[in-house]
Amino acid sequence: MSTPSRFKKDKEIIAEYESQVKEIRAQLVEQQKCLEQQTEMRVQLLQDLQDFFRKKSEIEMEYSRNLEKLAERFMAKTRSTKDHQQYKKDQNLLSPVNCWYLLLNQVRRESKDHATLSEIYLNNVIMRFMQISEDSTRMFKKSKEISFQLHEDLMKVLNELYTVMKTYHMYHAESISAESKLKEAEKQEEKQIGRSGDPVFHIRLEERHQRRSSVKKIEKMKEKRQAKYSENKLKSIKARNEYLLTLEATNASVFKYYIHDLSDLIDCCDLGYHASLNRALRTYLSAEYNLETSRHEGLDIIENAVDCLEPRSDKQRFMEMYPTAFCPPMKFEFQSHMGDEVCQVSAQQPVQAELMLRYQQLQSRLATLKIENEEVKKTTEATLQTIQDMVTIEDYDVSECFQHSRSTESVKSTVSETYLSKPSIAKRRANQQETEQFYFMKFREYLEGSNLITKLQAKHDLLQRTLGEGHRAEYMTTRPPNLPPKPQKHRKPRPRSQYSAKLFNGDLESFIKDSGQVIPLIVESCIRFINLYGLQHQGIFRVSGSQVEVNDIKNSFERGENPLADDQSNHDINSVAGVLKLYFRGLENPVFPKERFNDLISCIRFSAAVAACRLGGTEES
Structure with a gap:
């Protein structure tokens, strides 16, 4: 292929790579926007809850009429939100938003209230929501710092892949050029040898010396070009090996980020949010249950929703709401250069020893890194458990406020002594924030270590597959003593040449x-x-x-x-x-067609209703 065509093909390959990197970069920006939007929605939800309880405490004396207006006011406000549109579509909400909906419905059922309830709203519940809002904002800022670091690391990996790809293309082009020059020298040599074979009886002595000199020059030129070609060929092989190793490491890093790190980042943003909201709403539930037993039916519904405040399912729903932002990109494919049909790491004789040494070094380094990272992981998990213990304290029971006197003075003194002890709250919050700071430091350290392990493990596994069982057996004695050899499974392969349809992601x-x-x-x-x-x-x-x-x-x-x-x-x-x-x-x-989804849901609801009737003793109805 001509040089202009080769340059055009190189530009197309680079343009395709840059386009894929540009899409990933856009995804990273969109992910950050989604997380920021999620935090803003939480803060707005908490602000709505604060306004709601503050207004509710003011209209307790005439709540039968005014609370209905209040509930309608907030329900109308939420109808325009994305959460409400999702609720109308498939009745599937994030668990905190679901609690908010049920809370509004419960308000419509209220008929009277007590001054004690007003005092608890003002001095306990609203303060808790303010603290949750502050905590959510703080968690988002800390998670944002880590996400920016991960984005920078990911872009460094992509830039490294871009560099080694261009180096490989350059060395392979030089190899092709050197091969072309070598062939040209061989043709000149053959042509000169053909002339030397002509009858020499009519050629002068001087011309014979000139021909011999020309043959020697051509031979020297051929030797130089042969050496240049061998040198460029070796560089091309090494550059291709490095490109393939970096490609494997890049795909592993990108896959880890989208499958593991993103999920962990969302967990960091959610840290303590659901548990704290659980505590705040349970404070409300405790007051309501002790105030009026006739409202237990409605409050039980809310309690069930509060029990379902679960970050894992909310995280899954949240990611499903923005599939384009959190969907992992396609793997980077090896972009071969012109005429290069080799698409795997070459273990040829010039580089075999180098690859084996590199494989041993990776094996030793991975063993050390895994031990170190496992210790960091254990510390991170222990710290996370400590934080979870801090935010799951069962301090929402206010039944003591209703045991003796229901007067406002009694409630005020009991609440202030039991639940609003400022030194105790300040000390707990200081300990919590200090523990959070240590957790985020260890979490960052764990992510950096696991990212490095992922990249090195990808290169290690590719080298292991390339070198094969025979080479690994020769160097088995060089394995670290604390790492036993990995047992290999001998499976009889089953040929798939009989069919061509895809197994995964197919029909x-x-x-x-x-x-x-x-x-x-x-x-x-x-x-x-x-x-x-x-x-x-x-x-x-x-x-x-x-x-x-x-x-x-x-x-x-x-x-x-x-x-x-x-x-x-x-x-x-x-x-x-x-x-x-x-x-x-x-x-x-x-397996279940989309057009039959609503029918299946209807059948499930009907079956649930029948089961409920039978459990309630109304099977005849």
């Missing part, structure tokens, strides 16, 4: 038609494994498994193997369940 009907499998092997094998080892397992299909093991099992099924064929339970049951969920989630056409 089920097409796969069944092409493969001839009535039930896909992955479904049959996973269900068999779960039936054998998972029926008594707590948290099946709810607790996430190891992402590394999930990917390993998934890749084995993709290759046509059956990693669950043996009868040994050497796989984590949560990882096997995760593979099965991943398979069904990725189908182009779901």
